[in-house]
Amino acid sequence: MSVYFKGLSSINGPLVAVEGVKDASFDELVELVDDNDHTRLGRVIEIQGERALIQVFENTEGMSTKNVVTKFSGKPIELGLSQEILGRSFNGSGVPIDGLGPVYTDKFMDINGRVINPVARVYPRDFINTGISAIDGLNTLIRGQKLPIFSGSGLSHNELAAQIVRQAKIISEKEEPFAIVFAAMGVKHDVAAFFKQTFLEHGVMDHVTMFLNLANDPIIERILTPRFALTAAEYLAFEKDMHILVVMSDITSYCEALREYSSSKEEIPGRKGYPGYLYSDLASMYERAGCIEGSAGSLTQIPILTMPNDDISHPIADCTGYITEGQIVLDRTLMQQGIYPPISVLPSLSRLMKDGIGDGLTRFDHADLSSQLFAAYAKVIDIRNLASVIGLDELSPQDRVYLNFGLLFEHVYVGQGEGNNRAIEETLDLGWHLVSLLPRHDLDRLEAKLLDEFYDHDAAGVYFRAAYPKFMEGLN
Numbered sequence: 001m002s003v004y005f006k007g008l009s010s011i012n013g014p015l016v017a018v019e020g021v022k023d024a025s026f027d028e029l030v031e032l033v034d035d036n037d038h039t040r041l042g043r044v045i046e047i048q049g050e051r052a053l054i055q056v057f058e059n060t061e062g063m064s065t066k067n068v069v070t071k072f073s074g075k076p077i078e079l080g081l082s083q084e085i086l087g088r089s090f091n092g093s094g095v096p097i098d099g100l101g102p103v104y105t106d107k108f109m110d111i112n113g114r115v116i117n118p119v120a121r122v123y124p125r126d127f128i129n130t131g132i133s134a135i136d137g138l139n140t141l142i143r144g145q146k147l148p149i150f151s152g153s154g155l156s157h158n159e160l161a162a163q164i165v166r167q168a169k170i171i172s173e174k175e176e177p178f179a180i181v182f183a184a185m186g187v188k189h190d191v192a193a194f195f196k197q198t199f200l201e202h203g204v205m206d207h208v209t210m211f212l213n214l215a216n217d218p219i220i221e222r223i224l225t226p227r228f229a230l231t232a233a234e235y236l237a238f239e240k241d242m243h244i245l246v247v248m249s250d251i252t253s254y255c256e257a258l259r260e261y262s263s264s265k266e267e268i269p270g271r272k273g274y275p276g277y278l279y280s281d282l283a284s285m286y287e288r289a290g291c292i293e294g295s296a297g298s299l300t301q302i303p304i305l306t307m308p309n310d311d312i313s314h315p316i317a318d319c320t321g322y323i324t325e326g327q328i329v330l331d332r333t334l335m336q337q338g339i340y341p342p343i344s345v346l347p348s349l350s351r352l353m354k355d356g357i358g359d360g361l362t363r364f365d366h367a368d369l370s371s372q373l374f375a376a377y378a379k380v381i382d383i384r385n386l387a388s389v390i391g392l393d394e395l396s397p398q399d400r401v402y403l404n405f406g407l408l409f410e411h412v413y414v415g416q417g418e419g420n421n422r423a424i425e426e427t428l429d430l431g432w433h434l435v436s437l438l439p440r441h442d443l444d445r446l447e448a449k450l451l452d453e454f455y456d457h458d459a460a461g462v463y464f465r466a467a468y469p470k471f472m473e474g475l476n
Contacts, residue, residue, distance in 0.1 A: 003021075003023065003071070003072045003074070004069055004070065004071050004072075005018050005020065005021065005069070005070045005072070006068075006069055006070075007065055007066050007068065008063070008064075008065045008066075008068050008070070009051070009065065010065070011060055011063060011064070011065065012264060013060070013264045014055060014056045014057075014059070014060060014218065014219070014220050014261070014264065015045075015053060015054065015055060015056070015264055015265065016032070016042070016053075016054050016056060016060065016063070016068075017051055017052065017053050017054070018051070018052050018054065018070050019050060019051050020050050021047075021050055021051070021052040021072065022050055023072075024044050024047055024052040024072055025044065025074070025076075026044055026045070026046075026047060027043055027044060027045075027076045027077065027112060028043065028044040028072060028073065028074065028075065028076060029041065029042075029043055029073040029075055029076060029077045029078075030042040030043060030044060030054050030070060030071065030072055030073065031070070031071040031073065032054070032056065032063070032068050032069070032070050032071075033068065033069045033071070034062055034063055034064075034067050034068050035067040036062065038062065040056050040057065040058045040060075040063075041056075041057045041058075041077075041093070042054040042055055042056040042057060043055050043057075043076075043077055044072075045265075046265070052072075053265075054070070055220055055261070056220065057093060057218060057220050057221050057224070058218055058220075058221075059218060076110045076111070076112060077110070077111050077112075077224070078108040078109060078110055078111065079094045079108065079109055079111055079228055079231045079232065080094075080103060080105035080107075080108050081103075081105065081106060081107050081108070081109055081231070081232060081235040081239075082103060082104050082105055082106035082107070083106070083236070083240060084103050084104050085103055085209045085232055085236075086179055086206065086207055086208070086209055086236075087205055087206045087207070087208065087209070088100065088103060088209060088210070089196065089209075089210040089211075089212060090209075090210065090211050090212070090228070091211070091212060091213065091217070091221070092185070092211060092212065092213030092217055092221035092222060092224060092225035092228065093221050093224060093225075093228070094111075094211070094228040097212065107235065107239070109231050109234070109235055110231070111224065111227040111228055111230075111231045112227060112284075113227070113230060113231065113234060113284075113288050114234070116287070116288075116290065116292060120292050120293045120294070121290050121291065121292060121293070122144070122290075122291040122292065122293050123291075123355070124142045124143055124144030124145050124290070124291055124298070124352055124355070124356065125142065125143075125355050125356050125361070126142065126143040126144075126170070126298075126356060126361070127140060127141075127142060127143070127171055127356045127357060127361050127362050127424070128141045128142065128143055128168055128169070128170060128171075128245065128300060129167075129168070129169050129170075129171050129423070129424055130163075130164050130167055130168050131163075131167035131168075131420075131421035131422050131423075132160075132163065132164070132167070132341060132343075132416065132422070133413050133414070133416055133422050133427040133430065133431075134328075134341065134343040134345060134348075134413070134414045134416075135328060135343070136362075136422070136424050136427050137366075137369075137370055137373070137413075137424075137427040137428065137431055138345055138348070138370050138373060138374065139326065139328055139343075139345075139348045139349060139350040139353060140350050140352075140353040140356055140357050140362070140366075141168075141300065141302070141350065142300075142350070142352040142353065142355070142356035143170065143243060143291065143298045143300055143356075144289060144290045144291040144298045144299065144300055145289065145300055145301075145325050145326075145350070145352045146286050146289040146300070146301040146302075146303070146323070146324040146325055147300075147301070147302055147324065147325060147326050147327070147328065147350060148251070148301075148302065148303040148304065148305060148320050148321075148324050148326075148327050148328070149161070149302060149303070149304045149305070149327070149328045149329075149330065150305060150307055150312060150317055150320075150321075150327050150328065150329045150330065151304060151305065151306050151307065151330040152306055152307050152310040152330065152332055153306050153308075154332075155306070155330045155332060155335055155342065156330070156335060156340055156341065156342065157249065157250075157304050157306065157330060158191055158194065158195070158249065159340070159341075159418060160304075160330070160341045161182075161195075161247050161249050161302070161304055162194070162195055162198045162199070163341075163418060164245075164247060164302060165180050165182060165199065165204065165208060165245075165247055166198065166199070166202045166204050166421075167421045168180065168245050170243050171362075171424065176243055177240075177241070177242040177243065178207065178242065178243045178244075178245075179207040179208070179209070179236055179242050179243075179244055179245075180204075180207060180208045180209070180244070180245045180246075180247065181208075181209045181210075181211070181229050181230075181232055181233040181236070181244055181245070181246045181247075182195065182208055182209070182210045182211070182229075182246075182247050182248075183210075183211045183213075183225055183226050183228075183229035183230075183246065183247070183248045183249070184210070184211070184212050184213060184225075184249055184250075185213045185222050185225050185226065185248070185249070185250060185251075185253045185254045185257075186213060186214075186215050186217075186222055186250060186253030186254070186256075186257065187212070187213070187214060187215060187249070187250070187253075188214070188215050189214060189215075192212050192214060195210070195212075196210070209229075209232055209236075211225050211226075211228055211229040211232070213225040219257035219260055219261060220257075220261065222253060222254060222257040223254065223257050223258060223261060225254075226248050226254060226285050227285070229246060229248065230246060230285060230288045230299075233246045233288075233299050234288065234299060236297070237295070237297035237298055237299040238292060238295045238297055238299075240297065241295060241296040241297040242297050243297060243298050243300075244297065244298070244299050244300065245300045245301075245302065246289070246299065246300065246301045246302070247302045247304070248285075248301070248302070248303045248304065249303075249304035250304055250305060250306055251282075251303045251304065251305035251316065251320065252305045252306045252307075252308070252316055255274060255278065255282075255305075255315075255316045258274070258275060258278065258281060259273055259274050259275065262274075262275035270315070271315045272314070272315055274315050274316075278315060278316075278319055279319045279322070279323070282319050282320060282323055283323050285303075286301060286303065286320070286323045286324055287323070288301075289301040301324075303320065303324070305317060305320060310332060312329070312347070325350065325351040325352050326348070326349040326350040326351045326352070326353075327347075327348060327349060328343060328348050329343070329344045329347045329348045330342050330343060330344065331343070331344035334410065334414070334415070337410070337411075338415070339410055339411060339414060339415035340415055340416075340417060340418055341414070341415075341416075342414075342415075343414055345373075345374065345377055345414065346374070346377065346378060346381065353370075354367065357370075362424050362428070363424070363425065363428055365428065365432075365450050365453075365454065366424075366428060368445060368446050368447065368450060369428060369431050369432065369435070369446070369450075370431070371445040372435050372443055372445035372446050373409070373413075373431055373434065373435065375444075375445050376402070376405060376409075376434075376435060376438060376442075376443075377406060377409055379402055380402050380403065380405060380406030380409070381406075383395065383399045383402050383403060383406075384403070384406070386399075387399075387403075398439065401437070401438065401439070402438070404437070404475045405434060405437050405438055407471075407475060408434060408437070408464065408468075408471075408475075409434055411471060412430070412434075412464075412468060412471070413430055413431065413434060432454045432455070432460075433459075433460045433463050433464065434460070435455070436454075436455050436456050436457050436459070436460035437457065437460050437461070437464075440455055440457070443455070
């Protein structure tokens with residue numbers, strides 16, 4: 001039942017208070033109508049006796065303590081859903097902005113999600129092919145996983161996010177419905193236009209649902225945007241049995257909006273001014289990913305965050321790393337060398353990779369090969385550090401071989417380019433070409449039977465000289 005109240009007791013930025021409210025509920029949807037018949041939406045965020053504190057989604061310009069009628073709806077914020085949301089674009093409040101009219105509603109769902117019983121979760125094991133070797137080969141994305149991308153200001157995370165949306169697909173013997181929900185928070189107009197144009201040009205918009213919160217949109221809407229997107233994803237995944245990949249960018253903009261919102265409530269700040277509940281707030285979004293017993297669908301998340309000052313120990317990155325199952329880290333030095341995607345391999349990690357690769361999933365040699373590539377590249381970094389002390393001329397011939405391997409690994413394997421969509425077999429074959437450049441006796445992560453089948457030093461040299469002649473000429 002709806003209840004109406006005349007007047008407000010206080011207005012503080014996007015927060016207003018109403019006195020004499022007896023039956024309000026936390027997160028209840030509220031309508032506020034001023035004397036110009038301008039209707040704003042809000043939600044109850046705090047209840048103190050008969051005083052309800054309301055978060056207004058728009059600005060409060062034109063509102064006063066006497067000219068507003070407040071309507072309590074008696075229900076939480078809900079999103080109207082049907083399969084028609086595929087191919088559509090919405091603002092951060094779930095309102096269509098593509099000019100195609102309203103969406104036919106099959107069901108309404110609470111944007112705060114539903115609690116998933118941990119016992120009902122199914123362990124993720126199925127591989128998602130992104131077409132990006134540094135992810136597929138070394139930090140494999142698994143269906144139902146939450147794998148964030150740690151980036152920095154000015155790095156190519158938007159391009160990487162768009163490429164993942166364009167290329168991601170389920171590798172399966174049977175045809176399974178796959179779609180993507182994309183949520184942008186606090187992005188500039190040119191960034192939003194870039195994503196829309198990219199999806200349209202590559203013909204993938206028909207299986208993408210977009211939620212766009214622009215930089216000049218209210219910060220309160222920014223806080224709700226990922227929850228609208230995840231609600232749409234849950235509907236498609238667990239009601240329509242689809243496999244959904246959710247890409248959210250930028251989590252840092254979301255957290256900064258949360259900090260501003262917390263400050264307006266005069267809450268005691270935590271680390272770097274962020275609220276003390278930052279961890280649990282992020283967890284309430286990230287933990288909506290997964291596979292559920294009895295449902296054929298799944299929900300996979302790739303949150304993207306820009307680390308302030310490239311600081312991986314920043315509270316946003318720190319909390320995200322604890323909640324999620326790994327991270328993909330972008331490196332500014334690699335980008336300055338013209339390498340795309342500039343994925344820093346050594347600090348990157350996929351904790352579920354070991355259970356989603358191998359025979360019957362990707363290929364039987366995948367796990368051992370990725371381990372050898374990691375080990376060899378780690379040795380490259382050690383040799384570079386040594387060379388910075390003693391000089392290149394003092395390095396042994398074997399050390400120089402590793403330096404050449406490192407350059408090829410960074411510029412060819414990692415830096416595959418924006419338009420290159422590699423199949424997993426191509427990624428693995430390229431990995432074998434790379435390790436075949438190294439002395440066989442150094443490959444201690446690979447069993448003899450694998451080396452007998454795949455290792456070929458001469459063929460690897462021929463391959464790289466034919467495929468990358470100019471690059472090979474520049475090696476030592």
